[in-house]
Each structure stands twice: as C-alpha cells, then as structure tokens.
C-alpha cells in the first residue's frame with residue numbers, strides 16, 4: 001500500500017510517501033504562491049525518491065495552512081492532529097509536542113493513546129515563530145544558523161522588549177546603532193521567541209511527565225531547544241527530521257483510511 | 262424557508278435605513294437601545310419603537326480617537342456608527358449600564374450628540390433579592406422619563422399588553438431555536454442569529470407574523486439527519502457574533518445546537534411574568550435571566566453549595582442536558598466581564614470534562630485561516 005501526506009506550510013511544503021509500515025521518502029520545497037503546483041511537485045518528488053510515480057499513490061491526506069488548495073487529496077486534516085499522529089508514531093511516550101513553523105507555533109498535549117486532549121496556537125502574528133528569527137537574522141545580516149551560533153557566544157543577553165516581529169526589527173536596528181554586540185542581540189532574540197513559546201506550552205497544562213518532542217523547522221535550532229528545555233525544566237527530544245513529522249502524520253492518517261469508503 | 266431568512270437578514274443589514282422608512286410610514290418615533298437587557302416593553306408601551314443598536318463590524322476609523330484602546334467591539338462599533346451619523350434619525354437613545362465600558366462611553370455619547378431623549382438605566386450587579394428595590398426604582402424612573410418625553414401615560418394595561426407581545430416574540434424565537442435542537446443542521450447558526458437580531462430592530466407585530474411563517478416552513482422542510490458533532494457556542498456577550506466564524510464551525514463539520522448569545526438564547530430564554538403589577542414583574546424578570554458574565558451571584562459565594570462560576574454551571578448543565586459534545590468559547594476581545602469570568606468558566610468546564618476551545622473574536626482578532634485550523638483541530642479532537 002502506498003499513501004502520502006502533504007503539509008503545505010506558509011514557508012515550506014513537505015510530503016511524505018509511505019510504503020507499507022516503515023518505508024518512506026520525503027521531499028520539501030519552498031511554498032511560493034501556486035499552492036496546487038507545489039503540492040503536486042512535492043508529492044511527485046517524494047514518490048520518485050521511493051521509485052514510484054504519483055499515480056501509484058492510493059490515498060493522499062493534505063494538511064497545513066494550504067490544505068484546502070490540494071484538490072487531489074482525499075481528505076484534509078488539521079496540522080494539529082497530523083503533527084500529533086506523526087510525533088506519537090515516532091515516540092509513543094510523547095505527551096507534549098512543541099511545533100514551531102514558519103509563521104505559527106503550537107503546543108499540543110497528548111494522552112496515553114496519542115489522542116490530542118488540548119492544544120494552543122500562537123495568537124495572530126509571527127511573534128514566537130520561525131519568521132521572527134528570519135527577519136531578525138536578515139536585519140543583523142547573518143543566516144538563521146549563524147544567529148543561533150552567535151547567541152551561544154553571548155556573555156550578556158539583552159532583553160528584546162517587542163514581541164511584534166516588525167517592531168523587533170526596529171529595536172534591533174537601534175541596538176545595532178548603539179553598538180550592542182551581535183551575540184547579545186542574538187541571545188536576546190532567542191530568549192524572546194522562547195518566552196512566547198513557553199507561555200504557549202504552559203497554557204495547555206503540560207504536566208510534568210512524558211516526553212516533550214519538538215518539531216517544525218525551528219527545532220533544528222539547538223539554541224532555541226536548549227533554552228526551552230531550561231525554561232520547562234525538561235528534556236526535549238528532536239526527531240531526526242523534525243520538519244516532516246506533520247506530513248508523516250498525514251500519511252499515517254491516509255493509510256488508516258485506505259478502503260474506508 | 263431560506264427566502265424568509267434572507268428577507269430577515271436583509272432587514273438586519275439595512276437596519277439604519279429601515280428606521281427612516283418606518284418613521285416616514287407611521288410618523289412615529291424611534292428609540293435606539295444599546296445591548297443588553299434594555300426594557301424595550303416600556304418603550305413600546307409609551308408608543309415608541311424600540312430598536313437595538315448593533316454597531317458596524319467594519320474598520321473603525323473615527324471612534325478610536327475618543328475611546329480607550331481596550332474598548333470592546335460592541336462599544337467601538339456603535340460609537341463609530343454614531344460618529345458616522347448613522348443614528349441621526351433616532352429620536353432618542355437609552356442603555357442599561359451593564360458594564361463599565363457602556364457606562365463610560367454612553368456618557369461620552371451625550372457629549373458628542375444631542376438626542377431629544379437620552380436615558381441611562383442603572384442596574385444592580387449583584388443578583389439577589391436585596392437588589393430588587395433598587396432595580397424597581399430604576400424601572401419606575403425609566404417609566405417616568407418615557408412618559409414625560411411622549412406625554413403618554415404607561416398604564417399597567419398598556420405595559421401588560423406590550424409584555425404579552427414581546428413574550429410572544431420570545432416564545433416564537435424559542436420555537437425556532439427548538440427546531441435547531443431537534444433537527445440539527447437545518448438552520449445555519451449564522452442565519453439564526455441574524456433572524457433573531459432582525460426581531461430586535463423591527464416592529465414586533467410585523468416580526469411575529471413573519472416568524473410564524475418561518476417556523477411553519479422550517480417544520481415542513483425536508484431534512485436529513487446526520488451524525489455531526491453537536492456544539493454549543495458561547496461568549497461574545499453583546500453584539501453580533503461573527504458570521505464567518507459560525508459558518509466555519511458548521512462548514513468544518515459540526516452543528517451548533519446551542520448558544521448564549523445576546524442575539525440568541527440570552528434574549529429569548531425567559532418570559533416576563535404576566536400577572537400582578539407589570540413593573541414588579543419586570544424587576545423579577547431581570548433578576549431571573551439566564552446567568553450572565555455581567556452579573557454577580559453572591560448567593561453562590563457563601564454556604565455549602567457555592568460555585569466558582571454560576572455562568573460556568575449554566576453552560577455545563579446546558580451541554581449535559583442537551584447531549585452536546587463540546588463548547589466553543591468566543592472570547593470577544595476586550596470584554597472585561599467575560600474576561601474576568603473566563604478563567605473560572607474554563608476551570609468549570611475542565612472539572613466537568615467538557616471539551617472546549619477558545620477563539621478570540623472581535624475587531625482585529627486575527628486571521629480566519631488560523632481560526633479554521635483551530636476549529637478543525639478541535640473538531641478532530643471531539644471526533645477521536
């Protein structure tokens with residue numbers, strides 16, 4: 001049985017094509033403006049990686065903010081459920097998932113069966129998301145990866161008071177003008193994003209047992225992961241490929257629904 | 262059925278021009294009443310047409326200059342309409358001072374605009390018998406003010422007649438609401454709130470006959486029952502809940518079978534008693550409405566059966582009694598009475614194992630796409 005999950009995020013589109021229980025390949029492209037085209041392309045690519053074609057896929061589930069623009073998907077499902085299904089598959093002891101994507105962040109609480117029992121999403125702007133770091137890195141003239149490295153070298157983390165991405169940019173410019181060391185600005189930016197995400201995690205009542213898993217593109221930023229782990233006073237597990245967990249969950253949902261109609 | 266619903270929705274959307282038309286046709290006078298709980302029957306018994314004022318939900322270009330930054334949507338929207346001259350054809354305005362925001366900004370209205378009739382009615386915030394004499398006094402003060410303005414005496418007979426008419430409206434609204442409980446999904450929630458709101462801006466005599474026809478047609482409509490999760494939507498104390506949110510909830514696969522909106526159950530759940538002195542009866546009515554976040558219930562704070570949230574109990578009981586699977590809380594931004602109750606309400610729902618979600622609503626509350634994800638995620642949680 002070959003199925004696929006496609007996750008059309010605001011910044012990147014991901015697909016996982018799954019064969020049988022455990023054989024899978026994934027693909028990832030920037031989302032751009034033509035959601036249909038990118039959805040098709042990303043699924044085709046993942047299928048090719050697996051030595052198959054698009055037509056071999058029996059069922060596709062779409063998720064992510066662009067899920068409604070994937071006409072070839074049999075179903076759509078929210079990224080909350082797909083992320084939970086994906087993370088629980090890799091870590092059956094996962095009870096809290098923190099997902100920080102391009103333009104949103106989520107905290108999800110699971111019960112012992114892997115069902116979502118509570119979740120929260122960032123309110124209405126890019127504060128506490130990957131976009132915040134991207135804008136900040138651009139303003140400092142470094143890459144996001146360099147920003148994380150810079151932050152680790154800081155000896156005097158400064159406080160970024162604006163949580164709004166646009167206002168934070170202005171604040172960074174004025175800090176640069178005051179010759180604040182880049183390392184300290186970078187550390188402040190990481191702290192800012194983590195304080196937002198920590199608030200989000202707390203709002204779901206994370207409890208104090210069970211594994212905490214972090215997914216989404218920002219999970220690759222180890223400075224963010226360790227700051228959040230410190231704030232939560234818990235270890236955080238990052239899957240090998242944190243960006244495809246939601247698409248993987250969508251593929252698992254597709255698999256469970258093959259032949260259901 | 263849909264034709265009548267569309268007609269009522271149109272009347273609602275043209276509410277300000279309808280006032281001019283009614284005045285031209287009848288030569289009568291119109292009093293604008295701010296949400297919530299204004300004793301419209303008194304206005305009607307004085308020979309005037311009471312219309313509820315619903316603010317515009319579009320961008321606020323003028324009101325922000327005069328209001329505090331944390332003014333709620335209902336306050337901003339109505340004030341914007343006032344400044345845009347949309348209430349120029351009203352002969353008077355009146356409000357029950359239900360919260361600090363209304364108290365403050367309604368006084369600002371009187372500075373910005375001169376109306377022939379302007380009345381502020383105080384009401385107790387504690388719901389218990391010790392509040393009754395004060396409430397009674399306020400109702401008598403309203404009656405005298407209306408009598409003085411119109412020169413018409415509001416006799417007990419006239420007031421009883423108006424109460425009977427408005428009770429009929431409430432009972433018809435309840436009948437319509439019952440249909441959505443017994444035939445979930447037949448009436449869209451966004452249609453229903455507008456159909457109810459139309460009754461708050463039209464003459465009740467005309468509205469009641471339209472509603473009777475709507476109920477007949479709705480009962481006769483073909484209906485296919487489905488297995489969709491039933492939800493209750495609550496919060497959003499004043500004004501009109503966002504149509505897009507209600508539609509999203511139902512498009513995503515749930516049916517809304519209960520609410521506590523001002524343009525819903527809050528308006529029509531309880532009737533005014535028709536026996537005895539009508540002013541006294543009205544005071545009892547106001548003390549026996551369904552629980553509301555703008556009231557306090559001190560009797561529940563003391564003694565053994567105390568509750569942390571009378572409102573929360575009401576919501577939880579309603580859910581359990583009506584076989585509802587979950588609650589969607591519309592948290593109107595900057596509504597302090599709802600916000601103050603919110604934490605206790607959530608605690609109550611958690612205690613009673615009621616699966617719920619909160620959506621922030623109101624002016625500038627965030628993108629619909631994010632709400633779509635939240636709603637879908639929540640409904641998937643209910644279905645699991």
Ligand code: SF4
Pocket residue numbers: 333334335336359360361362363497498499555593595596597598599
């Ligand atoms: S929405 Fe809340 S704050 Fe606004 S007028 Fe109504 S009760 Fe007052």
